[in-house]
């Protein structure tokens with residue numbers, strides 16, 4: 090059997106005609122993404138967006154995805170010393186990882202947004218659907234690689250906004266170039282051995298010398314370990330304890346005089362997954378460092394503006410969104426591999442995709458992917474707008490998307506393993522690695538609990554829930570088609586419940602408030618995803634004369650929000666049985682045909 094270049098045809102994806110997601114163009118093979126682009130890109134930018142995504146979908150679905158399997162089995166290794174016994178702290182990458190990086194850099198994965206061509210788009214910047222689409226593709230191939238690249242991108246943003254001019258001029262061109270030979274990587278080393286969530290306990294010390302700042306101390310989790318530009322937090326001598334006393338620094342791999350900086354790698358972590366990116370422990374020993382942000386001279390206890398953590402959090406908000414997309418990428422890849430396998434494997438004389446329980450799993454997976462895309466691409470759109478309301482929306486959508494997509498990434502990877510039966514548990518099939526990788530993402534950039542607390546914080550500090558509810562109301566505004574009215578009413582009732590729950594939580598004792606953070610955050614994610622699916626359904630009905638998305642939205646709402654007496658066993662809902670082909674193969678549904 091061969092893979093096909095264009096998996097989609099008018100009748101949807103034919104999973105019997107493809108035997109692997111690898112080798113497909115991941116843009117052409119994703120009708121849901123194509124529809125998002127059609128809806129979200131400005132009309133004048135749509136051709137540009139499609140060209141970029143089709144190009145990247147081919148590169149990542151092809152050689153990058155194929156090499157990801159090789160890199161996973163040949164992870165980076167540390168060469169601490171050279172043959173003469175000199176400490177060199179070199180990370181040696183397999184050729185597969187180097188070739189992938191070259192492909193990504195040269196195709197503009199990072200650099201495109203900094204080019205003149207992008208500035209000439211109608212939006213004046215890289216349309217968020219393109220950038221998000223790039224990450225969504227890469228995370229279907231290997232989230233470890235996406236981690237390193239995401240940190241480089243975040244580092245470029247921080248250097249651009251906050252580095253002193255001479256440092257910005259030295260670093261930014263290397264962090265944003267499309268020339269792989271000139272490229273430098275970024276890292277973000279915050280976690281210390283005593284705690285990652287509790288950053289206030291950070292111990293690394295910064296000392297101001299006649300030659301500038303020097304950092305001493307240890308970091309316990311450092312990914313993209315061989316980055317040329319490391320962003321970190323350290324406490325200047327005499328600064329306040331706690332978060333406010335932490336300043337943000339850039340530590341270069343090489344000092345300004347070209348010698349190797351005082352960055353010593355203790356060892357690499359022996360990780361469960363995300364093998365493509367090296368993660369290790371580091372000692373800083375009088376490491377040359379540059380303060381990010383304003384240098385204050387009026388208060389010698391601080392010698393910085395007390396906003397180090399805020400600046401780090403700017404980066405963390407972006408990288409949290411990147412991790413949400415890691416979960417989403419794994420969801421999509423898991424769905425694809427499960428759907429392909431289920432259309433090839435036979436049991437009891439039939440392909441397993443014909444069995445109702447398998448159909449239900451595949452429908453669940455497809456619906457989750459679309460709900461995940463809905464919240465993630467909406468977050469990206471909000472983040473690209475600069476008005477206060479959009480920024481508050483972005484503030485809350487990022488933790489909600491991370492909460493939802495990283496947890497569902499594990500769930501869907503596990504379901505994909507299950508659909509593969511015993512083969513799924515074996516490493517020469519593509520889904521075992523997805524499950525190993527997925528487990529990292531609920532932890533990276535804030536554990537699930539910390540993310541739920543962040544949702545609470547976004548509400549108490551910025552009233553971000555108000556922006557979310559306003560957005561939900563707008564999303565439901567156009568739901569007048571008969572296929573959507575019941576669904577929209579149910580969402581409306583659920584939104585009222587969420588508001589009631591928030592009011593109750595606000596009055597609850599602090600321990601109860603904290604206890605309910607996860608339940609509340611999950612409920613908020615459910616209503617947000619449901620409303621955004623309805624908005625997509627309205628668009629699809631109007632522009633495609635199809636009610637497929639209305640069915641997806643209805644199924645999501647019936648299974649997540651509506652009451653399910655007898656656990657749904659006696660429900661009359663036949664969506665899985667009657668619309669399996671249309672949902673899983675992305676086929677249109679005539680609006681008048683809906684039961």
Ligand SMILES: Cc1cc2nc3c(=O)[nH]c(=O)nc-3n(C[C@H](O)[C@H](O)[C@H](O)COP(=O)(O)OP(=O)(O)OC[C@H]3O[C@@H](n4cnc5c(N)ncnc54)[C@H](O)[C@@H]3O)c2cc1C
Nearest residue numbers: 277278279280284285286310311312368534535536538539
């Ligand atoms: C592969 C990998 C790569 C990493 N790379 C990096 C990197 O490049 N840079 C970096 O800075 N870090 C990195 N990390 C570290 C990661 O960000 C931390 O592991 C994470 O933030 C959690 O911190 P911790 O491990 O210290 O866990 P802890 O903070 O000790 O948390 C342990 C448990 O306690 C829970 N918990 C803690 N506080 C609370 C609370 N107030 N309420 C409820 N529950 C709570 C947590 O949810 C968690 O379940 C990496 C981690 C991994 C696994």
